[in-house]
Amino acid sequence: MRTPARHRAFTLIELLVVVTVIAILIGVLLPAIAGARRAGQSAICLSNHRQCYIICRMYADDHRGWGPAVGQPWSTIPNWALVIQQDAGRDGATADDLYANASALVCPTIDHHYPQQMTRTCAMNATGHAGIDDDPDSFDDAANPAFIRFDLVEHAAQIPLILDSAIAFIPGDAPPPTRTSSVIDFRNPTHTATRIGRFHDGGQFNAAMFDGSAQTFAEPLPIWESPLP
Numbered sequence: 001m002r003t004p005a006r007h008r009a010f011t012l013i014e015l016l017v018v019v020t021v022i023a024i025l026i027g028v029l030l031p032a033i034a035g036a037r038r039a040g041q042s043a044i045c046l047s048n049h050r051q052c053y054i055i056c057r058m059y060a061d062d063h064r065g066w067g068p069a070v071g072q073p074w075s076t077i078p079n080w081a082l083v084i085q086q087d088a089g090r091d092g093a094t095a096d097d098l099y100a101n102a103s104a105l106v107c108p109t110i111d112h113h114y115p116q117q118m119t120r121t122c123a124m125n126a127t128g129h130a131g132i133d134d135d136p137d138s139f140d141d142a143a144n145p146a147f148i149r150f151d152l153v154e155h156a157a158q159i160p161l162i163l164d165s166a167i168a169f170i171p172g173d174a175p176p177p178t179r180t181s182s183v184i185d186f187r188n189p190t191h192t193a194t195r196i197g198r199f200h201d202g203g204q205f206n207a208a209m210f211d212g213s214a215q216t217f218a219e220p221l222p223i224w225e226s227p228l229p
Contacts, residue, residue: 041108042200042216045164048104049122049208052162055087056080057150057212065151070126071139071183072146074173080124081105081182099179107164107206109199114167119178121197123165126183128227135227139183140173152229156210159224163207164197186224196220 059078060067068083075095077083084105085098092098099105099119107121129146131138137146153159165180175182181195198205200216208214 042206045107045109045200045206046208046214046216048107049162049206050212050214051088051104052084052122053208053210053212053214055084056161058087059083060150065149066147067150068147069139070124070129070146070148072142074175074182078145081120081122107197107199113199116178118180120175120182121164121180121199122162123181123184123195123197124162125160125186125224125228127186127225128229130185130188132187149229150210153210154226155223157213158221159210159226159228160207161210164199164205165195166197168194186220187227192220 056067068080069078070080073079075082077086077093079095082093082095082098085100085103086093088104090098090100090103101117101119103119105120105122106118110118110121125148126139126146128135129137129139129148131141137144139146163184165182165184167177168181170181180197181191184191184195186192196205200206202218204216204218206214206216
C-alpha cells in the first residue's frame with residue numbers, strides 16, 4: 001500500500017527570498033520602464049512639433065511665403081497657435097473655441113510640471129520681430145501684426161520655428177495660466193532664461209526647425225539670435 005504524498009509548504013525563509021528577488025526585479029525594471037515612457041513622450045512631443053511646422057508651412061504656401069501671425073492678435077486668427085488648432089480640425093476662430101488640452105500644442109510630459117490642465121506648451125520663434133533695433137514689426141503690436149517670411153529663412157535646418165515653452169512672468173497682456181509663453185526672442189536673455197520649456201530628461205527641450213526636422217536640445221544655439229526675415 002502506497003503512502004499518500006505530502007505537499008511540502010514554503011518555509012518563511014524561502015518566502016522572504018522570493019519576496020526579495022521580486023523586489024529587486026521591480027527595482028531594476030521600474031527605472032527602465034520610466035525611461036521608456038519618457039522617451040515615448042519625447043517622441044510624441046517631437047512629432048507634435050513637426051505637425052505644427054507642417055501646418056505653418058502650408059499656411060505660408062497659401063499666403064505668398066508669409067507664415068501665420070507670430071503674436072498679435074493673441075486670441076483670434078491668424079495667430080499661429082490658433083491657425084494650427086483650426087487646421088487640425090477644431091471648430092471656431094477664437095482662443096476660447098480653439099485651445100484644448102488634447103492637441104499638438106501640448107507636450108505629453110507637461111502633467112509632471114504643472115498641476116493645471118494646459119492648452120498650449122510651445123512657442124514660436126519671434127527673433128527679429130520684437131519691435132527693437134531694425135525689426136520690421138513687433139509681435140505685440142495689434143495694429144501691425146508680425147509675420148515671418150518662411151521662404152527667406154536662411155540655415156533652415158539650424159533655426160527653430162516651434163519649441164517647448166514654459167510659464168514665465170510677462171507684464172501686461174500675459175497668457176492665462178493654462179498656456180505657456182507664446183513667443184521667444186533669442187536675442188533677449190530673459191526670454192532664453194525663463195521662457196524655454198525644459199520638460200525633457202536633463203532639462204532638455206524639443207524644437208521643430210524651419211526645414212521640418214525636429215530635434216532635442218540642451219541649450220539654444222548662437223545662430224538662433226539671427227533675426228528672422
